[in-house]
Amino acid sequence: MKWLTGLIILIIVLFIAASADFFLGRYIHEKKSRRCSYPIRHGRMQIFTNGPNLFSNYFDDLYNAQTSIHVLFYIVKNDHFCQHFFEVLIDQANKGLKVRLLLDWFGSREVSKKLIKKARSAGVEVIFCHRPRFPFLFYSIQQRNHRKVTIIDGKIGYVGGFNVGKEYIDLDPVLSPWRDYHLRIEGDGIADLQREFLLDWEQATGDNYLKDKSLFPSLEKGPIAYRFFPTQGVDAEGEILKLLDQAEKSIFIGTPYFIPPETLVDGLEQAVQRGVAVTILVPDKSDHPIVKEASLHYLRKVLAAGGKVYQYEAGFFHAKIILIDGRICDIGTANFDYRSFKLNYEINCFIYDQAFIQKTERIIQIDINRSTQLFLEEMDDPPISIRVKEWAGMLLKSFL
Template identity: 60%
Template structure:
């Protein structure tokens, strides 16, 4: 039995080393990180919540591009929809449009080398970002660029929850219909999205010489006031807590993964104690192991303090949307979990327009109509297997 003891010792040492690597690496990264500081913008904004509608607009805009297409996605799948996406970009590159495509190393790992090579031969620039490296290999292995940014001709921007793959257009039976929130933006804010993309591009490629005049054309303003908030594992937690603490009457949180850091869940409990109405909307089905089970301890806390919990039951709910007192709306790429708030590269958009927020509220009301309101029994009456996975989720919550 000595070999079992040796295996246990080796596994324990490896676990300790990985955790030390992760937490030291994250500490250093947070010390070096910069808090974002984008100004308030005014522009035209459209909310798209169905994949078919989004990609109809998205591909039409790509095909109309005259000078440049800059795209960053966390996930591009190796499937027919991913092939269609690449073919559109390759055709535009062959017409002389400057196409830069940045993919997260982990999220887009299934894209074939042959397709990347074909894209580069067509004239596209394609690179991966957030590749793992030393001295903190395990930490960098866990870190993701979870942003989804597109900037077309420096004038039109897209940002939100959708990636590229068949499930996003309802061709995956287990997750259909897919529900998500994505923004199409025209106006001065496109320059901010361009800045974020170029920063990530420089880090991944080392390229620094850009045609600034072509990439940053004059932009008009529009009726909707908003502010972009990009984060790199620093700033997101504090920003969310500040909005929670300012809320006087209501907070709505729509997220596919509800695993908030301690400071955030504590602030929500304080809000409930101060008679602020807190409503959480999460999916019934999950697209990743452990995350649903890991969310239950936090959902129980909210319910116990008087909050309201809904489970979306018509397909998969992947939207990231927050509402504070019907005065501030947050839509973007960050989930309500440790990974998005303390680890990943993310970008959110805080919106301050009452008419736009009223429209978002109507969409949320539709989603709640397709959901089940949970009670204490729903959250407590789970089987042993579920409880075991809950415990595992609690141990690795910093990676979820």
């Protein structure tokens, strides 16, 4: 039995060490993290809700680039679609364009080394960010750059929920069709998006290109008012809570993972008590184990307070959107979960244009029509297998 006692002691020691690493690492990160809130800008904007349509436009823009292509993705897989993505970047680098590709170390770990070598040989600068590092190894492993951003010639920007892989263009037999929201933006705010990319690039490489004027061309304004809100696992929770507290009529939240901090659950409950109509849209299918079950606790709270919950049935719903009173629309990379609020680097776009918001509301209604409404009495007594997963999900909620 000595070995069992030794094993238990070892597990306890490792747990204490990991906990100390995580919480101290987070504390120091909060003290040192960069806060930034950009002003309202004006530009032109399109929303894409399916991968084939998005990437058709996206690759056209890449091929029409004249000077520079800056790309940041959380996930790039290792399949034929990803190979095509790399070939486009390689072709443009061969033409003399400055091409920089920043990938999250964890999310893009499957990318072929051979493909990366080929891209670098062609002149594409490929860098992995957020690698594990000392002294807070466990905490740094949990941090991810979850942003999906592209800036072309300093004039065209893309941001939203799509990554690069076959599932995102509806070629995965389990998760297809993939439903997501992604923005194509032109206008003076692209300089803000460019700045955020270059700051991420500097953090990963030490190279500072913020004074390179060629990357910041003169930009025209457009009719749509919007602003970017970047976060580094800090401040997102408070900013979203402000939105919830401002709501007078309605709150709509669409997210693939609904595992919010308690402050935001309280904010939703208080909104319902004020007479605000709260609606949550989540997927029926799940692309990660126990994430769906982990959300049940929070969805029950919303239902018990008097909110509505819908489960998307027509494929996998991966969009990240918050809509307040039909006057503020938040679309970006952040999920409504612990990881996005307290760990990940994210970037969201707050949109204030009524015509664009009305168009988005019509898209939301289509997605609700493809969903099934959930009721509290249906969720109160799940099978034991679901309860075990829910318990495990609640235990691990900070890391899902």
